[in-house]
Amino acid sequence: MFFADDVVLVDDSRAGVNRKLELWRRTLESKGFRLSRTKTEYMMCDFSATRHEGGDVSLDGQVVVQKDSFRYLGSVLQKDGDIDEDVRQRISAGWLKWRQASGILCDKRVPQTLFSRRRLGVQAVEKARRRGRLTSIRLGHRRGRFEPAEQRGKGGEAA
Structure with a gap:
């Protein structure tokens, strides 16, 4: 068939x-x-x-x-030519994939041999963050939506 x-x-x-x-x-x-x-x-x-x-x-x-x-x-x-529904579905699909992967990607107890954290760029982001080159990589959870959270330096000012 x-x-x-x-x-x-x-x-x-x-x-x-x-x-x-x-x-x-x-x-x-x-x-x-x-x-x-x-x-x-x-x-x-x-x-x-x-x-x-x-x-x-x-x-x-x-x-x-x-x-x-x-x-x-x-x-x-x-039918009216808008792309609102397409954009909404693509954003929700991206967040769904992030939620699926973030538990494993961000867990340092999971060995790198189990999956390729290096290939996904997780190590590069962590090293850059430690060196102070990357500032807005954490996500804060407010009102049911994920929003970027600022990383504060030692003096309380935004980095």
């Missing part, structure tokens, strides 16, 4: 998308494949303020569900 995801049909009009979708369905079914009517979705990007086209996108007589955003090739595309 074969699966194909993330097929994009682009056209200037809704009627053109309907024609392409029907052609796609007929071609797949003639080769023995099936196009899922329940999982097929579409997103319409209407960047023109003057042209509003009515009607639905349909697949073999069944109306296709319209979505406001899609995940396509690792990015989130939104």
Whole structure:
């Protein structure tokens, strides 16, 4: 059994998308494949303020569900062209990876032979911090969010 995801049909009009979708369905079914009517979705990007086209996108007589955003090739595309949701998801994925790795990376009891702390640059950061070259590497936890914390010198002034 074969699966194909993330097929994009682009056209200037809704009627053109309907024609392409029907052609796609007929071609797949003639080769023995099936196009899922329940999982097929579409997103319409209407960047023109003057042209509003009515009607639905349909697949073999069944109306296709319209979505406001899609995940396509690792990015989130939104119908209004914004990137807010994509940026939010990338930031949360980065914090998730940091939380997964920080317990091992920052623990000096874990031997370096277990994993390559040197390859990840942890040793270089620690040496630079000890020499006073790196000042803002610690993170403070306030109000449920991680924010940079200043490192104070001996006299209380910010380093």
